[in-house]
Amino acid sequence: VTINRFYQPSVHDHEYYQRTQCCLTDIKHPLSDVCQRANASISCYNQHYGHLQAKAREFVPFTELQHEQILQECIDLLQIPPSILAGYVKHGIANYPEAQCLLRCFMLREGLYTDAGGPDLHRMSVQCEGNYSEGQIREKASRCIGDLQGQCLDKCELAYRIAEECVNG
Numbered sequence: 001v002t003i004n005r006f007y008q009p010s011v012h013d014h015e016y017y018q019r020t021q022c023c024l025t026d027i028k029h030p031l032s033d034v035c036q037r038a039n040a041s042i043s044c045y046n047q048h049y050g051h052l053q054a055k056a057r058e059f060v061p062f063t064e065l066q067h068e069q070i071l072q073e074c075i076d077l078l079q080i081p082p083s084i085l086a087g088y089v090k091h092g093i094a095n096y097p098e099a100q101c102l103l104r105c106f107m108l109r110e111g112l113y114t115d116a117g118g119p120d121l122h123r124m125s126v127q128c129e130g131n132y133s134e135g136q137i138r139e140k141a142s143r144c145i146g147d148l149q150g151q152c153l154d155k156c157e158l159a160y161r162i163a164e165e166c167v168n169g
Contacts, residue, residue, distance in 0.1 A: 104155060
């Protein structure tokens with residue numbers, strides 16, 4: 001995930017992106033000092049991309065370790081034995097209601113989904129480095145979510161189908 005979400009470009013500046021990319025491309029040294037290269041990258045954004053929104057609260061994506069911890073918490077909470085988990089991995093979760101509950105638990109704990117509000121498309125975009133919150137995608141997902149919510153599905157199946165059909169589909 002890039003740092004551009006912390007900056008607000010001027011509406012009148014149509015070349016901020018190209019200038020920033022050129023600046024980033026010019027950063028070649030020191031190859032071995034990651035901290036200095038990161039500092040140079042931030043300087044490119046400060047100089048060319050736009051106004052830094054220092055006070056803006058932004059969702060910070062979870063790390064792989066955090067994903068694993070949250071998944072394990074859900075496995076423990078739902079008391080899913082390893083033999084059943086192996087079936088999920090081998091055959092997928094579409095035919096396993098318990099696995100759909102595991103996905104729901106995972107999305108709830110990561111703040112990517114609520115039963116009342118459905119998926120948080122902005123957070124999903126940040127976490128998955130996608131573009132789920134863009135206009136057309138958001139509209140399509142909203143229609144799909146509305147259709148599924150009208151089907152009186154249980155909470156686990158609804159969460160699974162929203163993720164599978166409305167967000168990934």
